Amino acid sequence: MTAISSDKVAEALRASLLENGRLRQRVQQLTEEAGEPIAIVGTACRYPGGVRSPEDLWRLVTESGDAVGDFPTDRGWDVNRLYDPDPESVGKTCTRSGGFLHDASGFDADFFGISPREALAIDPQQRLLLETAWETIERAALTPASLRGSRTGVFTGVMYNDYGARLQPAPDGFEGFIGTGSSPSVASGRISHTFGFEGPAVTIDTACSSSLTAMHLAGQALRNGECELALAGGVTVMSTPGVFVEFSRQRGLSPDGRCRAFAASADGVGWGEGVGLLLLERLCDARRNGHPVLAVIRGSAVNQDGTSSQLTAPNGPSQERVIRAALANARLSEADVDVVEAHGTGTRLGDPIEAQALLATYGQDRPGDRPLWLGSVKSNIGHTQAAAGVAGVIKMVEAMRHGVLPRTLHVDEPTPHVDWSVGGVRLLTESTAWPQTGRPRRAAVSSFGISGTNAHVVLEAPPAVEGALSEGSGVEEPGGVVSWVLSAKSQVALRAQAARLEEHLRTRPDLGASAVAGALATTRTVFDHRAVVTGTGRDELIEGLRALAQDETRPGVVCPGQAADVSGRTAFLFSGQGSQRAGAGAGLYAAEPVFKAAVDEACQHLDPLLGRSLVEVMCAEPGSEAARLLDHTRYTQPALFALHLGLYRLLEHHGLKPDVLAGHSVGEITAAHCAGVFSLADAARLIVKRAELMGQLPPGAMASIQATADELTPHLNDQVCIAAYNTPRHTVISGDPDAVAAIVEAFTAQGRRVKTLATEHAFHSPHTDTILDAFREAAEQVTYHPPHTPLISNLTGQPAETEQITTPGYWVTHVRQPVRFAHMLTTLANAGTNTYLDLGPTPTLAPLIHHTLSDGADNNSETDTPTVLTTLHPDHHDTHALTTTLAHAHTTTHPLTWQHPHPN
Numbered sequence: 001m002t003a004i005s006s007d008k009v010a011e012a013l014r015a016s017l018l019e020n021g022r023l024r025q026r027v028q029q030l031t032e033e034a035g036e037p038i039a040i041v042g043t044a045c046r047y048p049g050g051v052r053s054p055e056d057l058w059r060l061v062t063e064s065g066d067a068v069g070d071f072p073t074d075r076g077w078d079v080n081r082l083y084d085p086d087p088e089s090v091g092k093t094c095t096r097s098g099g100f101l102h103d104a105s106g107f108d109a110d111f112f113g114i115s116p117r118e119a120l121a122i123d124p125q126q127r128l129l130l131e132t133a134w135e136t137i138e139r140a141a142l143t144p145a146s147l148r149g150s151r152t153g154v155f156t157g158v159m160y161n162d163y164g165a166r167l168q169p170a171p172d173g174f175e176g177f178i179g180t181g182s183s184p185s186v187a188s189g190r191i192s193h194t195f196g197f198e199g200p201a202v203t204i205d206t207a208c209s210s211s212l213t214a215m216h217l218a219g220q221a222l223r224n225g226e227c228e229l230a231l232a233g234g235v236t237v238m239s240t241p242g243v244f245v246e247f248s249r250q251r252g253l254s255p256d257g258r259c260r261a262f263a264a265s266a267d268g269v270g271w272g273e274g275v276g277l278l279l280l281e282r283l284c285d286a287r288r289n290g291h292p293v294l295a296v297i298r299g300s301a302v303n304q305d306g307t308s309s310q311l312t313a314p315n316g317p318s319q320e321r322v323i324r325a326a327l328a329n330a331r332l333s334e335a336d337v338d339v340v341e342a343h344g345t346g347t348r349l350g351d352p353i354e355a356q357a358l359l360a361t362y363g364q365d366r367p368g369d370r371p372l373w374l375g376s377v378k379s380n381i382g383h384t385q386a387a388a389g390v391a392g393v394i395k396m397v398e399a400m401r402h403g404v405l406p407r408t409l410h411v412d413e414p415t416p417h418v419d420w421s422v423g424g425v426r427l428l429t430e431s432t433a434w435p436q437t438g439r440p441r442r443a444a445v446s447s448f449g450i451s452g453t454n455a456h457v458v459l460e461a462p463p464a465v466e467g468a469l470s471e472g473s474g475v476e477e478p479g480g481v482v483s484w485v486l487s488a489k490s491q492v493a494l495r496a497q498a499a500r501l502e503e504h505l506r507t508r509p510d511l512g513a514s515a516v517a518g519a520l521a522t523t524r525t526v527f528d529h530r531a532v533v534t535g536t537g538r539d540e541l542i543e544g545l546r547a548l549a550q551d552e553t554r555p556g557v558v559c560p561g562q563a564a565d566v567s568g569r570t571a572f573l574f575s576g577q578g579s580q581r582a583g584a585g586a587g588l589y590a591a592e593p594v595f596k597a598a599v600d601e602a603c604q605h606l607d608p609l610l611g612r613s614l615v616e617v618m619c620a621e622p623g624s625e626a627a628r629l630l631d632h633t634r635y636t637q638p639a640l641f642a643l644h645l646g647l648y649r650l651l652e653h654h655g656l657k658p659d660v661l662a663g664h665s666v667g668e669i670t671a672a673h674c675a676g677v678f679s680l681a682d683a684a685r686l687i688v689k690r691a692e693l694m695g696q697l698p699p700g701a702m703a704s705i706q707a708t709a710d711e712l713t714p715h716l717n718d719q720v721c722i723a724a725y726n727t728p729r730h731t732v733i734s735g736d737p738d739a740v741a742a743i744v745e746a747f748t749a750q751g752r753r754v755k756t757l758a759t760e761h762a763f764h765s766p767h768t769d770t771i772l773d774a775f776r777e778a779a780e781q782v783t784y785h786p787p788h789t790p791l792i793s794n795l796t797g798q799p800a801e802t803e804q805i806t807t808p809g810y811w812v813t814h815v816r817q818p819v820r821f822a823h824m825l826t827t828l829a830n831a832g833t834n835t836y837l838d839l840g841p842t843p844t845l846a847p848l849i850h851h852t853l854s855d856g857a858d859n860n861s862e863t864d865t866p867t868v869l870t871t872l873h874p875d876h877h878d879t880h881a882l883t884t885t886l887a888h889a890h891t892t893t894h895p896l897t898w899q900h901p902h903p904n
Helices: 002-034 054-062 117-123 124-139 178-182 184-195 205-224 242-247 282-291 316-330 350-360 386-402 493-504 515-520 538-549 586-591 594-611 614-618 625-631 633-654 665-675 679-694 707-717 737-749 768-779 808-816 823-830 844-859 879-891
Strands: 038-046 152-158 201-204 230-237 274-282 293-304 339-341 372-375 425-427 442-448 455-458 483-486 529-535 559-560 567-575 661-664 701-705 720-727 730-735 752-756 833-839 867-872
Touching: 002 823, 002 833, 038 054, 038 124, 038 178, 038 205, 038 282, 038 386, 054 386, 117 178, 124 152, 124 184, 124 230, 152 184, 152 205, 152 386, 152 701, 178 184, 184 201, 201 205, 201 538, 205 230, 205 274, 205 386, 205 425, 205 455, 230 386, 242 274, 274 386, 282 455, 282 823, 293 316, 316 350, 316 455, 339 515, 350 372, 350 425, 372 768, 386 442, 386 455, 386 559, 425 483, 483 493, 483 515, 483 538, 493 529, 493 538, 515 538, 515 567, 529 538, 529 867, 538 559, 567 633, 567 665, 586 594, 586 614, 594 633, 614 625, 614 633, 625 633, 633 665, 633 679, 633 879, 661 665, 661 720, 661 823, 679 768, 707 720, 707 730, 720 737, 720 823, 720 844, 730 737, 737 752, 768 808, 823 833, 823 844, 833 844
Parallel strands: 152 201, 152 230, 339 372, 339 442, 372 425, 567 661, 567 833, 833 867
Antiparallel strands: 038 274, 038 293, 230 274, 293 455, 442 455, 483 529, 529 559, 701 730, 701 752, 720 730
16 A cells, blocks of 8 residues: 555656646746747838838948938918027027928838828828838838738837828818828727738827837737737828927927937937838748848836926936846846937937936946947938837938947037046947957837836847858859849839839849849839840849839830739640751850750760760851751751750749740750659750651651642642641641642642641651651650649640640650641640740741730731730840849730841
C-alpha cells in the first residue's frame, strides 16, 4: 500500500514538473511576443517644400532646406486682415508664414472611385491619407489589391475638423457628404473602406503627439494579434487660420513662422502641415513574408503629464518617465541610443523642459566621445502637429540608411535656459557622420501633445539579412535587356508617373535597373493605360522615362494607349519550317545569358545526335558554308527547336508566361515540350529523328496560295494535297514539284498572291508515307506526360486532349496530316485569347494571326481584331528586337496593328 502511494506521488510530481515546464515556456513565449520588435516595411509622406516622398524629405534636411513660406492663397485667408505683428490684437495672427502644403487641394478622385461632388466635401486631410496610404503600401513592395479582406489595421492621428465649417450652410447637393467628409473618425475608416481592410480602424487625437501615439497603439495591436499589418501615422491641413490666432494670444507663435529648436533665439512655434504614414508589421512576420525592413521599432511608450503647473504646460518628470518606459519596452539602456529626434518646437517654455528631461535620462553615464545627438526636423518644415512625430521617424529611418545626422537649422547658440554641462547631450548644429560601431544604429523620437499626452519611440536599424548586398555595393548589373513597366488610370497620369520615376532614379544611383524592373513588374497595381521602357542599361532606361514623360517618340519606349481588355489570355506560338534564317539568334546568344543557357542545354542533347555543333550552324555568318546547312531539313528543324526554346526561356525570365501554347508543324514539338509533354532529352531525340527522316524524302515542293481550300480542291490530285490551312484565304499545298508548279501558275494567272516556300521536300503530303513506320519507332521510345499548360492541336484545331497528345500515334499522324492553323486561331480567340506572341526567326505567324482574326471580325464571328505582337525574330539587332517584343507584350494593348520592326 505504501509503495503504491509512493508511485502515485512520484507520477504526480513528474506531471507537475512537466506542467511547470510548459507554463514557463508559455510565459517565455508571451514575454517574447510582448516585446517583439515592429518592422517598418513601408513609408510615404507629403511635407512642405515640395516634399512628396521620404527621399524628398531626406534631400530637404541634408541640404538644410527651409520650407517655411507665405500663407496659402487658395483658402480664402485674407492675409491683410489677419496679420498684425502685435500679438495682443484680437482676431489677428502675429505671423504670416508657416510650412504649408500648397497643393493640398489637389486630389485624383476618379482614381479612388469618388465622385467630384463627394470629393469636394471630403476634408483634404482624408484625401491626403488615401493617397499616402496607397503610396505606403506600394513602397512596401505590396499591391493594395493584395491586402483586400486582410486584417490590416489603420491608426491615424487627426486633430482638426474645421474643413466642414467652410461649407456651411451646405451648398446644393453637398448635404450627406459633409458630415463624413469632415469627421476625424471617418479618416481611418475611409482608408479601410477604400482598400478593403478588416483590422482595427482608429483615429487618434492627442494633438501634437497623435502620430507617435498611433504608432504605439498599432504596435500593440500587432503584438496582440488584432491585425497582421498596420498603417500608422498622422495628417494635418489647416483649413482655417484659427490655430495661428489662438497661439498669437498665448504668445507662443514665432513671428517669422520658424521653429528654432533649443536655440537661444527661440521665440515660439511655427506651424506646418503634412502627412506621413508607415506600414508596420511584426518583425518575425516581415522576415517570413520577405517584406523589406526599413527600420525596427524596438520599443514605445505613451503617458500623461497629469497635474502640471497648467493644462498646456509640459511636465519634465513625466517626459523622463515616458523615455524610461519606452527603453524598458525596448529592453535597452539609455546609452544604447545615439540620437533623439526631439519634439523641439522652439518655445521658450517647452524646449528647456524637454532638454532637461533628455539630460536626466540619455545624458547620464555616456562616454565622452559618444554624446547623445539632438535635432528637430521642425526647424526645416515647421511643427506639422498631428503629422510631426511621423516626420521625425521618417527622417531617422533615412538617417540610419545613409549614416548621416542632418543639422538642425536656426540655432545661433544653445539656449542658455539649460545647463548643458550636466549630461552628454549635444545639439546637431552641423551635419554629423553616424558611423557603424559594431551594434545597430539607434534613434529615439519624442512627441508631446498640448493636452499632456507624451509619446516616445525607440528605433533601430534593420537587422542584416544573411547574403544580402548593401546598397551602393557596386555589384555589377546582369547584362541584357531590362524592361520597366508603368501603368496608370490615364495617359496624363502615366506621363506624370514616368517623370516622378525619372527624377527619383536620377537621385538614387544605388538602385539597379534590374531591381527597379522587378519592383515595377511585381509590386505595382496594373492599370489600363500602360507603357514599357526597355533598354540595356540604367542611363538608356532613364532617358526612355524622360521621353515617355514628355510624350516623345523613342526606340525602346512603347506607349500604345489604353488597354481595353486586360483580362484576356496570352498565347505563345512557335513557327514552322520555312521561317529559318542564317544568323538568327547570334546576337541574343552573345548578349543574353538566359537565352544562351537554354540554347546550350538543348544542344547538349542535339549535338551528339547530329554529329556536329548546332550553335555553329545557327550563328554562322550568312553566306558561309555552315550557314547554308541551315536550309537542310536535318539541321533546320533542330535549329528551330533550339531557337524556340531559347526565346521561350528568355521571355519566361522577363516575366511573360503563356496561358496556352501552340506551334505550326514542327513548332508544335517545341510547344509540347514547353508544356511538359516530354522531356528535353526526349524532345531532342524526336526532333532529330523527324528531321533526319524528312531529309531523306524525295524532292518536293510547297507553296502558299491566296485561295480558300474550296478554291484549291478542284486542282488537287494524288500528286499534290493541302499541307496547311494558314488563314481562311491562304492555303499551303505540298507535293511533286511539277504538280505544285502547275497550280502556282494557274493562280498566279488569276492575280493571286503566291509564295513558293524555302524547302526541298513536300511535308504533310503523301511523300511522308514512306517514313511513318520509322518515325513511329522513334516516337514509341518517348515517355509522355500530361501537359501542365493547355495546347492547341495542329490536327484538329481544337484543345489537345491529354489521351491523344501523349501517344506515339498522334505525332506520327502529325507528320502526315495538314496543319489547321486557322482553326487553331479561331479556337484561341473564342476562348478569350487576345494576345498572341509569335516566336521564331522571322515573322511568319504574326501576319497569319492578323489576317485570320481580322477576317473573323469582318464576318461578324465571335472573334475581334487581336493584339498581334511583332515576332521576336533575332538578328544582328537582337537587343532592339527583344526590347520591342517585351515592350509590346508587357503593354498588352488591344488592338495593336502588326508590324515588322526590322524589314528584310
